Amino acid sequence: MSMKLKFSSIRNQSIFQPEFQSFSANGYNVIEFKKQPQAAGGIAVVYAPNGTGKSSLTAVLGNEQTREDLSFEAIYNDNQVIQPEIKAFHTIGDQISRNVIEGETSDYLIGRDIRREYALKKKIAGGFETAFNELNSEYKSDYKTTKVSDYLLSVMQVRNPEAYAFVRDIVNKQSKGKNIDRSLFLAYIRDVQKQPRLVEINREKKEFVISNAKIIECLMQIDLAQIVANADVKEIEQNDDAINILGKYKHLHSCIVCDNDHIDGDSLLQRKQERRKCIYESLDAKTKGLLKDVAMDSRLGTDDPFEIKNTVLAFISSGELEAISNLREEISNCVNEVVDEMIVALFNIFVPTPMYSWWDEYANLLETQPTLDSEELLYIQEIISENIGRNIRIARDVDNDHNFKLMLDDQELLGLDRSEMHLSSGEQNFISLAFAFLLARHSKQEFVVLDDPISSFDSVYKNKIAFCIIKFLENKKQIILTHNMDLIRLLNVQLKDCFNLYILNNVDGGRNGFLPVKRDEKKILISLSDLVELFQNKNGKLASIIHDKRLFLMAMIPFLRGYIHIMKNSEDLYGQLSRLMHGFENGSLDIADVYKKAFGYEVEATEVISVSDILNVPVTGFDIIDTVEYPLLADTLTQTLIYYHTRMKVEYELVNIFNIPHPEGQVLLLTDIIQKAFRPAAGATQEQKDEARNNRVFFTSRKTLLNEFNHFEGNMNIFQPAIDITEAALQKEVADIESKLIQLRAENVAAH
Template sequence: MTFPKLTFNKIENGLIFTSDFSTFIKNNVISFSNSGISVIYGPNGTGKTSLAKVLSGNSDTAMCCEYNGTNYDNGIDIFHVINDQNNRNIIAGTAQDFLLGDNIKREFELQKQIDELYKNILSETIAALKEKFAISTTTNPLINIINNNKLSTVIKDLANKNSKGSKISIEFFNEAMSCIGNTSVDDGFSADKFKCFLAGYSDKKSLLHSVLALEEPDITTVHNAQEIEENSAAIEILSHFKNKTKCIVCDSDGINSEELIDQKTKNRQAVIDSLTKQMQGFIDGILKMPQSEDVFKIRENILLSLEYGDYDIIKNLQRDILKYSNYFNAIISGYFKKQSNIVILKEMYMEYSKLISEKPDITEEDFIYIEEILSNSMDKKIAVRRDENKNIKILLEEREFLGKDREELPLSTGEQNFLSLCFEFLKAKNSPQKIVVLDDPISSFDSIYKNKVVFAMVKMLENKPRIILTHNIDLLRLLESQYKNSFRLYLLNNTEGENNGFIALSKNEQSMLINLQELLNTFRHTIFNSIKSPEMYLISMIPFMRGYATVIDDTESIEKLTELMHGYKTKSVDVSEIYFKLFGDAGKNVLPASFKINVGDLLSRTVDGVTIVDTNKYPLLDKTLRHSFTYLFLRLLVEKTLIDKYGIDTEKYQQLGAIINQSFKGNDIDSIRNRVRLTSKKTLINEFNHFEGNLSIFQPAIDITEKALGAEKTSILTFVDIIKQS
């Protein structure tokens, strides 16, 4: 597969990048291998993480680039950045700290918060429906007059004593809330009538429903309709005082209460019999209604309509009652609309829905990969499932474990990090961004997991171009060993006054950097036509040759080369002889047949202005050899100067660290400063001068800039001059 080139025109992040990056016209192109991988190698301090922030579109950063014919001025539009695992996976101050990707943890946090909030909303709403609106059963007729069908469905399930709202999804609940319309009531609203409406309408057998069911044929002219009420009142009084023979109203004597009651009862029944069956069914209930509760004046209006045979009186009464149906809709809608928790729920769910929509669409292949690779990697049964809502469910030993406290997880930190990173790869694979950027993807893993991470990174992201930011040579070797020729390598340089940008490494030097066999073959066969200074080449190879001799157990060569690696040694050594012994004699036509040198001769040499090998073909190797000589030169110079100045016993103190301590062994401030000044120098560190156990000859050179090395060299030379003159 062929991937387009990526061209940068600007990279800015405060004062971190040099001015060369602001107007980026040189070393500004990144090409991808056929596998879609480019590695940008940069030592600590060159700005890798700062570059990742630029590509993430962080505030106070700026960039311009062109990819596949499209210009971009914000990194977030083209780059999906996976940050350093240490930075992403450790979330301080929270218990639920198991992170599956940058957004997935937020998803689970939101999910928990939403569930808890929704549960509280349902509980509070159930209580409010009962207390404020007399709704506590699914059969309450009030539910049927709610105009918002979705709101009606919500309320009906909330009134269900079994489900209590559990059948209503949060999504449906939010949709119902979004459909809420007018929530205002006009000046004609009466709280007493509203209370009466709620109580009456809630009961299907109430007088309110009977009144609303009246139709015009139900109203016939009954001129003496008022007598129903009059007779009823008379019967009630006479029955209460039936032992009296004197009327308690007019004081007439000799009344027969029993006879009067019978007469009034027959008269009332006669009037009732003249009514329609519909009216007969509830007229008695109307008459029994306490006047204080008859806020709609139902009794008065019913009797008037009968007396005059006027159905319009009933229609006006019905309109007055039904007006409170509208008020009910407005008030119950207003209740929901004013609940701040419901507003918060909607906002949280919108964020949650966005995260869900951005989640990786895990394919069957990805499922198999995670289940197989993760299970094998962690020696535990890991299964990945999606529920009906497309939420990821990860089961450890058949038990769900996401959202558990770290202490509850049967996983090491490495296992958690690996699982997290794999899900980041899944998300990146399906993200809309064109290019995936990985910032030190193996920095937080041990050697076993490094292999697995590299495999996962290549396998799961194989269809997207990747930029890997690293200062880890192991990553390069792992990539090469698992997938031959799978990446293009660039060195990031960011030092004022130097050759800055993304400096492409040639294929042959890339192979030498990551493959020891290629490096040795270069020294055995292919380097000789490119050597410009044979003697300086041999001198600069001294530290590497001793390291290689140690690996192959060539004790004779080790002993001879040691004579050239300590400032207190004086013997001369034939460096050519050792080179031919270690690497063969293919270079005899280029290298001197014999080149004897001692420490004194070495200290008389310089690499200033010297080209050791062809910089067109081997630019990094030339830089490396010049650095190698400089490290060795400075070490020898410091050792020799201190030994000569302070008469150090080299039989007893052979290592530079011990020699420095003996030279400045006092506890006074000057001695302490001198010790610290020397032991803190990178160029005097043992690993920069000895390659035992690490045959990466390039490692020092790619981890220190020319400017930094020059400053350190000047500092050491100045210190040595002061010591000599003191």
């Protein structure tokens, strides 16, 4: 079942772009939760760089009253309208600004009966397990029923579907009753009106039915109307008897029955066998089946209290239905009584244990008190003890009706100010967030919103928080907002492919909304190894999506430089690639060869690319790779190449216009070039100083020029350039930079 949340509007003052106010128009208004295995919840991760509006979105969804400047409207699964007043979202914001644990003890723990509830829970679980195992043993020993497909259970399914549903799961070797709703089961077996009324069964016939279920099943399922009468069929039995005798005494020269001295045993045996075969072959398939599977089954022998063999042979011989119909009715009644006995055993499953009193007491506690799964509390306690050396415990509050209270060593935990904790920020944050997850787990809200839950944690706690998200919130629909790729990767480590991934885009003129990331792209976004495998052309995937090999290799140069740097290549390919990334250089390099050395795949036999090639590459009309299969990667390569070209162009022009020296071997970064180009000369007027300042600000504030591709070294995040600028905005910025360079060239010519 899909779990889709469709927004029609999101408004938080002027923070979100206009597209968010009429959201359904652009199609990026849907968040679909990835269903969790064996749980009711689902996860959607929304990746959003800082400044995109994560905290603002959290504030909107946590708002409980529609205001003109703060509102949203959504529909869940096309039938549930959600607005602030519905209070559908439980939000977990930045934990730094709050006390370690918020709320009341009753939000996390049961009151005075907590120990009793846990004891009852353990007893009830053990009681069910024991009872189901004992019932299984009884069915196996007394009724020879060991699997769901057995005949008696098929009769039960028709006769009493409600009982069968429970018995089926108990008998199942995998589940052994684990999938049964305990409350529904107890309500059923305690209803005396549903318990069958037993009648006395003939013991011999009952045992026959149980021991010969296959024969009974064949007899009861045959369509009598399809049986063709054959008067010769009785001869089959006679021939069988004669064949048995002749086979045993054929070596004698006189008949064992009549003392006739002139018999040929072998010849007579052959005649009897041929006669039997002739009669049998003359029967139709249905009659043969009835004869073979029922009347002639060796298990009948003399132990046939229903006289099945004689009745079936008589029926086949004469075609008369009365006797065999009466037989089947008698057997059916007996089978039904046996099945009723099995159902009564189900009703007596907890006799003589006090299960009912345990359950009633436990159910009463659940109705009057909130619950907490002890496994969660023990997990938090174990982590705190292991990493902090402190203990969380539950103590009686003698001043508050002996309710329980949470203690951290000797301090009450709820509402305790951080300054009194004597813990590091990471330790405080972990305790705070873990209990915030518990609060969310037991809240009434269906949806939980988490705003950058690991942003303030070190590596010791990040993985533990990812585990808590998966475990504690498994029955909630979660929207996890983050700019931290570590969290995305850790969630995937804790439970593979457990979330759908979106990119929150909120820029002027952009594709704004929740942009879905396809499965293949999600893999390469999460895992560097998967990204490298794609670049290695594993399974031929890369070759199938490249449209322009030369442009692809050009766009890969910044990433290649970072990757080669990690590889510590002995040929100084890193240095050669670095020289290819400065507009004032004049080198060239066979990038196809570098790519092959880096990834082992030959994109092209040779592809020499120079600084001049990058400077002259067009900045529109790119078709580098398949935009349908890998839209994010396609955007990344396109925009990376435009960033690369534009930065090179600015370096080249400024160095030449302002005659900036660049001695060989000296590292000259773009920021250095901008500072040198627009440094006011001695004696400059204020107007000239202002103009120089404005030019510095212009170039240093351009998005395309701010990116020095440092993200390719260290974390190798190839995707960063592609998620926060649109094609239109990018082209406008390139055009503005080109216009500025034309202006500077013209001014320089005029000045000289």
